[in-house]
Amino acid sequence: xxxxxxxxxxxxxxxxxxxxxxxxxxxxxxxxxxxxxxxxxxxxxxxxxxxxxxxxxxxxxxxxxxxxxxxxxxxxxxxxxxxxxxxxxxxxxxxxxxxxxxxxxxxxxxxxxxxxxxxxxxxxxxxxxxxxxxxxxxxxxxxxxxxxxxxxxxxxxxxxxxxxxxxxxxxxxxxxxxxxxxxxxxxxxxxxxxxxxxxxxxxxxxxxxxxxxxxxxxxxxxxxxxxxxxxxxxxxxxxxxxxxxxxxxxxxxxxxxxxxxxxxxxxxxxxxxxxxxxxxxxxxxxxxxxxxxxxxxxxxxxxxxxxxxxxxxxxxxxxxxxxxxxxxxxxxxxxxxxxxxxxxxxxxxxxxxxxxxxxxxxxxxxxxxxxxxxxxxxxxxxxxxxxxxxxxxxxxxxxxxxxxxxxxxxxxxxxxxxxxxxxxxxxxxxxxxxxxxxxxxxxxxxxxxxxxxxxxxxxxxxxxxxxxxxxxxxxxx
Amino acid sequence: xxxxxxxxxxxxxxxxxxxxxxxxxxxxxxxxxxxxxxxxxxxxxxxxxxxxxxxxxxxxxxxxxxxxxxxxxxxxxxxxxxxxxxxxxxxxxxxxxxxxxxxxxxxxxxxxxxxxxxxxxxxxxxxxxxxxxxxxxxxxxxxxxxxxxxxxxxxxxxxxxxxxxxxxxxxxxxxxxxxxxxxxxxxxxxxxxxxxxxxxxxxxxxxxxxxxxxxxxxxxxxxxxxxxxxxxxxxxxxxxxxxxxxxxxxxxxxxxxxxxxxxxxxxxxxxxxxxxxx
Numbered sequence: 062x063x064x065x066x067x068x069x070x071x072x073x074x075x076x077x078x079x080x081x082x083x084x085x086x087x088x089x090x091x092x093x094x095x096x097x098x099x100x101x102x103x104x105x106x107x108x109x110x111x112x113x114x115x116x117x118x119x120x121x122x123x124x125x126x127x128x129x130x131x132x133x134x135x136x137x138x139x140x141x142x143x144x145x146x147x148x149x150x151x152x153x154x155x156x157x158x159x160x161x162x163x164x165x166x167x168x169x170x171x172x173x174x175x176x177x178x179x180x181x182x183x184x185x186x187x188x189x190x191x192x193x194x195x196x197x198x199x200x201x202x203x204x205x206x207x208x209x210x211x212x213x214x215x216x217x218x219x220x221x222x223x224x225x226x227x228x229x230x231x232x233x234x235x236x237x238x239x240x241x242x243x244x245x246x247x248x249x250x251x252x253x254x255x256x257x258x259x260x261x262x263x264x265x266x267x268x269x270x271x272x273x274x275x276x277x278x279x280x281x282x283x284x285x286x287x288x289x290x291x292x293x294x295x296x297x298x299x300x301x302x303x304x305x306x307x308x309x310x311x312x313x314x315x316x317x318x319x320x321x322x323x324x325x326x327x328x329x330x331x332x333x334x335x336x337x338x339x340x341x342x343x344x345x346x347x348x349x350x351x352x353x354x355x356x357x358x359x360x361x362x363x364x365x366x367x368x369x370x371x372x373x374x375x376x377x378x379x380x381x382x383x384x385x386x387x388x389x390x391x392x393x394x395x396x397x398x399x400x401x402x403x404x405x406x407x408x409x410x411x412x413x414x415x416x417x418x419x420x421x422x423x424x425x426x427x428x429x430x431x432x433x434x435x436x437x438x439x440x441x442x443x444x445x446x447x448x449x450x451x452x453x454x455x456x457x458x459x460x461x462x463x464x465x466x467x468x469x470x471x472x473x474x475x476x477x478x479x480x481x482x483x484x485x486x487x488x489x490x491x492x493x494x495x496x497x498x499x500x501x502x503x504x505x506x507x508x509x510x511x512x513x514x515x516x517x518x519x520x521x522x523x524x525x526x527x528x529x530x531x532x533x534x535x536x537x538x
Numbered sequence: 539x540x541x542x543x544x545x546x547x548x549x550x551x552x553x554x555x556x557x558x559x560x561x562x563x564x565x566x567x568x569x570x571x572x573x574x575x576x577x578x579x580x581x582x583x584x585x586x587x588x589x590x591x592x593x594x595x596x597x598x599x600x601x602x603x604x605x606x607x608x609x610x611x612x613x614x615x616x617x618x619x620x621x622x623x624x625x626x627x628x629x630x631x632x633x634x635x636x637x638x639x640x641x642x643x644x645x646x647x648x649x650x651x652x653x654x655x656x657x658x659x660x661x662x663x664x665x666x667x668x669x670x671x672x673x674x675x676x677x678x679x680x681x682x683x684x685x686x687x688x689x690x691x692x693x694x695x696x697x698x699x700x701x702x703x704x705x706x707x708x709x710x711x712x713x714x715x716x717x718x719x720x721x722x723x724x725x726x727x728x729x730x731x732x733x734x735x736x737x738x739x740x741x742x743x744x745x746x747x748x749x750x751x752x753x754x755x756x757x758x759x760x761x762x763x764x765x766x767x768x769x770x771x772x773x774x775x776x777x778x779x780x781x782x783x784x785x786x787x788x789x790x791x792x793x794x795x796x797x798x799x800x801x802x803x804x805x806x807x808x809x810x811x812x813x814x815x816x
Contacts, residue, residue: 246757248575248582248622256759285624287757291561312759316771323764323771323790325797332760340581340754349581349607350754351798425793472758474776 082184083112090405094375097260097343100402104194106144113141115179116186123176124188129522130157130229134173134188141191150199153192158232158278159225159271159521161200162254164193165263167518168396200270208277214238216535219302221288221475224252225517226308226508228275229524230531235278237532242302244286249339252310254517256339257331259369261376262399265338289474294482294504303538304503304531307490308524311469311509317361321419322465324427326353330362330370330466337373352377356461359383359430361416363393364514367466368400371408374462382408383458387415387435387448413437415448417455419463429457471510479504489513497527498534505531540623543596545616548678551603552646553612554588560595562587562625568657569631569748569780572599573756575622576611583607584753584775586650587626597623600649600678605802627756628779631746633657636720640712641687642668642705642734644726648679650748651725656686663720664688668708670726674699706733719743724783728792735783747783749774751794766790 085101085108087093093100104112116138124134132153140149153160169175169189177185218234220227223245231241249255254268276282288294288309297305314329316322333352336342340350358374360367363386374382384403386393389412393400404410413435420429434454437446471488483491483500490499490506497505507523509515541558548554562572566587575582589598603609614620631654639658643651648669659665665686670693671677677699683690691708692700701708705726713719722745724734731747738745751763756775763774768785772778 246624247755248624256755285622287624287627290626290757291565291624312757314759314761316761316764318771323766323794325793329761332754332762335754335760345801346606348579351581351801424796425790474757 080111080115082115082187083108083190085190090407093261094406097376099264100261103197104190106146106198109141109146109191109194110144112187112191113138116142117178119178123178124173124186127173127176129172129518130525132156132160132173132192137195138186138188138191141195146195146198147203149195153195154274156525157521158229158275159517160192161196161267162225162263162271163518163521164189164191164196165267166254166258166516168516170397172518197267200267208279209236211236211238211279213240214535216240216303216538217242217301218531218535219244219297219305220308221294221297221305222246222252222308222310222508222510223250223272223282224254224308224310224508224520226310226510226520226524226527227252227306228272229521230306230308230505230507230528231280232275232278233525233528234531235275235280239532239535241279242281242283244288244292244297245282245284246287247339248284250282250284252308256335257366257369259334259338259373261372262369287474289478294475294479294501298503303535304505306497306524306527306531307475307499307504307506307510308508308520309472309475309510310520311514312472313470314465315468315470316465317416317467319416319418321421321427324419324421325425326427326461327419327463328353328465330360330366330464331469333370333464334366334373337377343373343377353462354378355380357381357383357459358462358464359385359458359460360464360466361385362466362468363388363395364466364468365395365399366468367464368395368403370464370466371403372406374464375406375408379462383460384408384410385414385416385430385432386410386412388437388445389413392437392445413448415450416463420457427460427463430460430463431455431457469509469514471513475510487513495526496530497523498530503534540620542614542616542618542620545612545614548600549676551612552600552649552676552678553603554598554600555611555614556596556598557620557623558595559597559623559625560592562623563590563592563595563597566590566597566626567630568633568653570626570628571756571779572597572623572625573627573753574599574611574620574624576607576614577621580610580621581607582622582754582756584627584750584756584779586653586748586779588649588653589656600646602646624756627775629777631657631723631780633661635662638664638666638716638719640666640668640709640719640722642709642722642724642726642730643670643679643683644705644724644730645671645676646678647724647726647730647748648677648683650750651723652679652682652686654723654748655683658723659686659688666712667691668693668705668712670694670700670705670708670730672696704733705730706737709734709737713737713741713743721746722783723748723780728788728795731783731786732788735786735788739784745783746780747786748779749781749786749791750779751791752797765794 087101137152174185217240342352441447508520667687758776766787
């Protein structure tokens, strides 16, 4: 029996290997740098079925283990091969409320696709692109989604923050009958999906329709509700809520504390992207929020946020966009796909350099950034080689706009206004990782506010754990 | 959504709006502000909460129409709605009994001074107010300031009302007459706040200023409102809006306030080639 099974697998493997991994077509670089439309177009139905047929339906699928929210990957892919696209989307939604988002912004190459057995000899199954395809298919073909009837528990949960962690907790708890309200500080829900990730990578219509899905599960949304100010966590606990989940993300921008950093024209990536994405400054003056345009734009940082900022600058009409990174290309934390897209769009990468000060003109507008050259030393705590300054190697670059994309700290608003809530030395909320429980009774937390900046899907994974744990906690109350 | 309950014109470009915002009315403390977004196309702008009535669920804001966004806001009438109002934001003023407190309001800055002055008065302080403007027409909240002050001095640049001169002239006179001023609060155009601080520094009188830099989210998320205070970068939206005026880098604040002035001018005129560069 075992032998026969193996034979079948080997045969399937060979067939799968012969079909090349299907590629999405995408906007040509010279066209897309002039617009904010999404870059890849997604699969056609034929491509999706063909790609799905590459999956060998492993008995013990490693891909599911590689997914922080445990999407039943082989099952949904099998439905794709049967052209049951809507059923496939529903299958994903059993565990993941935001498939169209995850299909676009998850780093599949480090998760499900990294462990795909096909990847051992060739290209792994394009799980992310298939997820995106079925989610888009469902959204485009179904007007109203059927939401299963649930028995109400009669208990209420407040979710603070409407980013990936909060939406996941809310969706999961609503599905099992909780009365859930999400509190969002900004005027629009979605958190980083709305203010941070640009339209050309994650269209906002898609985010809003995924949020509508969560709302269709019965979740209520309160925008302009700045928890810590409008209400405190204790107000929520003393009010109608049996438990509170904090998923407020890593929202406070890090600056470099360099001379001249407050010159006009120097932005945090948060500000630059919030202006462009949330406030639609790329449509100024139709939209009222302005943003710097044109000239030479330099971005410091090597993550996805740096790539997003640089690619936004290109689309805002910059003559030249430079990325400054203090290590080398190998250490860049950005997704390979993002780096590749940035390169295609003409963005220059300057490795092993770091800004040391800014020089402003008379009007206070930034004119130059002085940088210093770096070299790589021994491995540091992150397992990457530590960047070290090369003495007397300063040089200047003429710039008009500068964007700081070196990461975010947790926003301290809630920690400061919630007595007894334990935080670590960086201000992240301390939780038990298998339950999301904080030091305060009835208060749970997850996502970037706990871990520091990470990925959308990791925040969703933390949300799933917290939802299960809140359910368990409230069931035993 | 927040309904405009009433609207009153205070001077040529300055309007007082009462908004329905029950939660904010209940929570706000003197010194705090709201972020307001009029409609889907509008930018987010910070405005001081001038007053509130928690029973009626109303907050009062005072808006000076200086740009496209503020002009659009004041064009709305009672009964119409404002899409988004978030708050109360910022750190409240530390109100305690200090003795003699001098509050200085320049132009529409008086609207920011008023709630803090009122709280100082309620806390048992001797409140001396100075309100100034370019001319009589631009003096606002005179009656309100009278009710919560022990003494009000008015100055106008052209002498059309009160004493001719600047608020700093009146302030100097007050300082000359009293040697026990516990604190000065000054709010107005940046050059005015800077001038007040130069005066009070000589006499070593603690002086707070409330800053109004460019903001986006108002919750500490973007850093657009960063100012240098005592050589350190602070976010006005969460660390302020009030700071020790003797430590604020006013010149930097002035420059940052003008970040988009060129673009906004082009934007308003909807000119061809709008918005390239600043």
